[in-house]
Amino acid sequence: MSAVGRLLRRKFHRTAINRADPDPWGSQARLTFAAQKANKHEAWAENARKIKAGNRKSMLTLLEERGLVKDIAGGRQALNNLLTEKPIGAYVGVDPTAPSLHVGHLLPLMALFWMYLHGYTAVTLLGTGTVRIGDPSGRTTARSRQSENEREQNCTAMRLQLKRLWQNVIALGVKHEHKNHISRERQVLLNHTWLEGVPAMDLVTKLGSEMRLGAMLAKDTVRTRLEGDDGMSLSEFLYPLFQGYDWWHQYKTWGVQMQLGGSDQYGNICAGMEAVDAMRRHEDIPGDLNDPLKATYGITTPLLTTPSGEKFGKSAGNAVWLDKDMMSSFDLYQYFLSTPDTHVERYLKLFTFFPSDEINLAMRAQEADPSKRIAQHLLAKSVVELAHGANAAVEAEQVHKSIFAGRSTITFDKSALGGSITSRGIPAPQLSKEQASLLEHKLRFAGKAKPSSTAAEAGDGLTGLTVHLPESVVQSASDFSQVLLAAGLVSSKSAGRRLIDSRGAYVVVPRSSDTEDKNILNWSPIEPQHTPKDFVIQHSERFVVVRYGKSKLRICRLIDEWKFKRKGRVLPEEVEMQGETAPQSEQEQKKTVPSVPEAESAELRR
Numbered sequence: 001m002s003a004v005g006r007l008l009r010r011k012f013h014r015t016a017i018n019r020a021d022p023d024p025w026g027s028q029a030r031l032t033f034a035a036q037k038a039n040k041h042e043a044w045a046e047n048a049r050k051i052k053a054g055n056r057k058s059m060l061t062l063l064e065e066r067g068l069v070k071d072i073a074g075g076r077q078a079l080n081n082l083l084t085e086k087p088i089g090a091y092v093g094v095d096p097t098a099p100s101l102h103v104g105h106l107l108p109l110m111a112l113f114w115m116y117l118h119g120y121t122a123v124t125l126l127g128t129g130t131v132r133i134g135d136p137s138g139r140t141t142a143r144s145r146q147s148e149n150e151r152e153q154n155c156t157a158m159r160l161q162l163k164r165l166w167q168n169v170i171a172l173g174v175k176h177e178h179k180n181h182i183s184r185e186r187q188v189l190l191n192h193t194w195l196e197g198v199p200a201m202d203l204v205t206k207l208g209s210e211m212r213l214g215a216m217l218a219k220d221t222v223r224t225r226l227e228g229d230d231g232m233s234l235s236e237f238l239y240p241l242f243q244g245y246d247w248w249h250q251y252k253t254w255g256v257q258m259q260l261g262g263s264d265q266y267g268n269i270c271a272g273m274e275a276v277d278a279m280r281r282h283e284d285i286p287g288d289l290n291d292p293l294k295a296t297y298g299i300t301t302p303l304l305t306t307p308s309g310e311k312f313g314k315s316a317g318n319a320v321w322l323d324k325d326m327m328s329s330f331d332l333y334q335y336f337l338s339t340p341d342t343h344v345e346r347y348l349k350l351f352t353f354f355p356s357d358e359i360n361l362a363m364r365a366q367e368a369d370p371s372k373r374i375a376q377h378l379l380a381k382s383v384v385e386l387a388h389g390a391n392a393a394v395e396a397e398q399v400h401k402s403i404f405a406g407r408s409t410i411t412f413d414k415s416a417l418g419g420s421i422t423s424r425g426i427p428a429p430q431l432s433k434e435q436a437s438l439l440e441h442k443l444r445f446a447g448k449a450k451p452s453s454t455a456a457e458a459g460d461g462l463t464g465l466t467v468h469l470p471e472s473v474v475q476s477a478s479d480f481s482q483v484l485l486a487a488g489l490v491s492s493k494s495a496g497r498r499l500i501d502s503r504g505a506y507v508v509v510p511r512s513s514d515t516e517d518k519n520i521l522n523w524s525p526i527e528p529q530h531t532p533k534d535f536v537i538q539h540s541e542r543f544v545v546v547r548y549g550k551s552k553l554r555i556c557r558l559i560d561e562w563k564f565k566r567k568g569r570v571l572p573e574e575v576e577m578q579g580e581t582a583p584q585s586e587q588e589q590k591k592t593v594p595s596v597p598e599a600e601s602a603e604l605r606r
Ligand SMILES: N[C@@H](Cc1ccc(O)cc1)C(=O)O
Pocket: 092, 093, 094, 095, 125, 127, 130, 135, 191, 242, 243, 244, 246, 247, 265, 268
């Protein structure tokens, strides 16, 4: 291994015990409150001196260098100054419209996490009240109404997820040797707790009378909606008022002077700044209203698109969920692993806490041998570590290595196949009734968002990879195209056939004798003359394991037709392209085969 590789490896495997914090158990906690406060001020003043002397980067510069800043509301210079002078509070709000965050939410959150690691108060706010109104920003139609039950399930799931995310951030802070600033604080707040108690009169007389209609009416979303047939409801139009009130509440209780959001939040953030000013005028808050050190500021993060121009984080029309039950660690790993070389450096800056010099090292190693995809692996593992935790990240990497090196630690024994396949052969844990219903809700949601594939199963490391198929599909199929379609790997039988013809799909060959090492998965390219029924792996249950490219793996569990129907499952429908039956040149065939990132297919052929 190269020196660079060794360095990155060491860094990656550093554990929480090997922390640089000289005061790991927080003797600070034993100091009196007054002493802590004095310490906090002194430490911050020292920090500000270093920044002003040019010996340390300001917080804003760091966020800009990471590529996390698109627009600043309130003035760059004033914000830079404020962030240098005071460990202010900042917040990111998310409405629980689904049971999980998706990768699109990560950018503003990453900026917030960076701030926390540098000693600011960071608030993640769950819009348990605002979700009932529905943010119209960037939408051409009103959101569909959620049932109370669904809303509650989403709130519970997202609240848990935010807590876990925070735990992972703290572990990452230790790993990346961030100083344990005494000024740092973090909160997960739920906005229904205050929004439900706001008197309507207050909203109208204090906020409503101050906020000007002109800016609200000029917003693109409002204009387009008003021009459309359905118009816009008053509640949607008033949404920014409630988001603004959130800010006010946090401003006075937590010193939150900054809001971060995706680029579609710029209008709401500006409205919020106006709302806080209005409330400051109405409530007697001491201090000069024009003092820039007391004002509010906003930052939006850029909107990411894939190289082909799609919204980032949408894979084939589906969001890339951060919840393990909705998208497995393995699938999340694969998603980031397929990042093109041209984008990987930018994504490392955006989605990881690696300092720039280590990203540069990784990029040097990457350029020296792009086929190893060192930077992509680093990115994929880091994102899984952030979203699912360190163990899941190590596991996803190991599963990847074992599958694509032809070796697998997946043991096809009874315990592993009892409920779900786990990479360690450990059965999925017992769930309480509440956990089971939450899980079911999440999976239903994931299923809804993925109409083209059969519902994924719950498991602990390889969720989303197991699909149920009726036994009859495998028994009657004369070639594998039908199985690839039923497993959700291709969108039509002819696409499946082309994939097979180009030797782009693989199947696990069942062991012919008990003496063969059951830890080795014997992958074979699927040949046109292969019949699926010859590839059934028989254990306590029956399976066929297929994949295409490096990342699309499906463990197809075969069940009786009636059971399949009873579970309410349907096979994915064919999406035939126009004129697909016409013979194609080899060049054209390549184009319509489901896209396997270039580098991956090249690697597979090697
Ligand atoms: N409106 C934000 C979520 C949000 C909710 C409440 C807030 O106070 C802030 C942000 C969104 O849809 O992304």
